Amino acid sequence: QIASLLSEEMQPCMTLDGVEISLMANVGLPDEVNQVAKHHLTGVGLFRTEFLFIESQSRPSFDSQLHVYGDMASKLIGLPMTIRTFDLGGDKLPPFLALDEIRNRSSLHLRGLRFSLSEKNLLDAQLRAIVQVAQTTDVRILFPMVIGSHDFAQASEAVDRAVRQLDVLRRPSVGAMIETPAALFALDEILALADFVAIGTNDLTQYMLAADRELSQGTDDCTAMHPAVLRAIQQVVEAAEKQQCSVCVCGEEAGDADFACLLVGLGIRELSLGPSRAGAVRHAIRHISQCEARRVADSALRCQSPRQVQQLIGTLRSGKL
Ligand code: PEP
Ligand code: MG
Secondary structure: OHHHHHHHOOOOOEOOOOOEOEEEEEEOOHHHHHHHHHOOOOOEEEEEOHHHHHOOOOOOOHHHHHHHHHHHHHHOOOOOEEEEOOOOEOOEOOOOOOOOHHHHHOOOOOOHHHHHHHOHHHHHHHHHHHHHHOOOOOEEEEEOOOOOHHHHHHHHHHHHHHHHHHOOOOOOOEEEEEOOHHHHOOHHHHHHHOOEEEEOHHHHHHHHHOOOOOOOOOOOOOOOOOHHHHHHHHHHHHHHHHOOOEEEEOOHHHHOHHHHHHHHHOOOOEEEEOHHHHHHHHHHHHOOOHHHHHHHHHHHOOOOOHHHHHHHHHHHHHOOO
8 A cells, every 4th residue: 555655646636537736845944845856746835934033043144044045945946935934923932032021922912924024124134035036936925824904015015125125026926824813804805915825724723713723632623624614714715716816725734634635625726734744635635526525515614513524524535425
């Protein structure tokens, strides 16, 4: 079975009825970019850049970031890489910033994009490095924890500023992470400004269900398979389709074979996952039809609990529909 999984890695990730799903890598360290070729992925869907800030005693310079991003992009030889700007705050704080301990250690104070906009110089340096690398490679910019069009517009303006300061021609694609309930209520406005969106199911589940993403692991009722989270994903897919915006799912659950099949049924065509999960997800998707997955997803949206959803997926994957 391992041998057949290995040869399957070379096959396109396509459902039985011919719908192609793009599988990309979530990476958190530069070396992990090598996993893209190893697992025959179509690029990096989420590069978490926090390590550059958390592990450094001083502000990472423009040059040092240019080196990291440029090196990674060149190793991808033409494949796209989505770089997420630093998603700091809560327990992820850079040692070089003199921050108010108590306020900032709260996971619900300065977080994600709100934190970035409060550290303008830090954000601007990162954006300049990304924009510079994007002149010669397929690099995209993703902002975390967007809560509406107001903060996303400021982020987007910061990208314009970087383009102007560098005096370059190419403005890279700019996307918003949809991972807060607020973003769900501002979808149309965000989509009007975004080139693409990425759904972060880790935080979206945490904040929709008021369930700590670390502590609720193993709690059957608090997973991304909760019907409320599925309905949120469906809303994003529908709204993005209207505005012809691409949607990727990049939370950990994208690497769960059952959940990935459900996402395909909900209309998702791009998944970004932990590279080691790619084989199992590709295998699962190659053995379902999108048409049947859609029927199951329609029923899942009407379920009352994650457990019922899980049972439905069981029928899809066993072919006993
Ligand atoms: C998410 O929240 O689902 C996500 C992909 O971002 P992170 O896990 O880095 O918060
Ligand atoms: Mg997140």
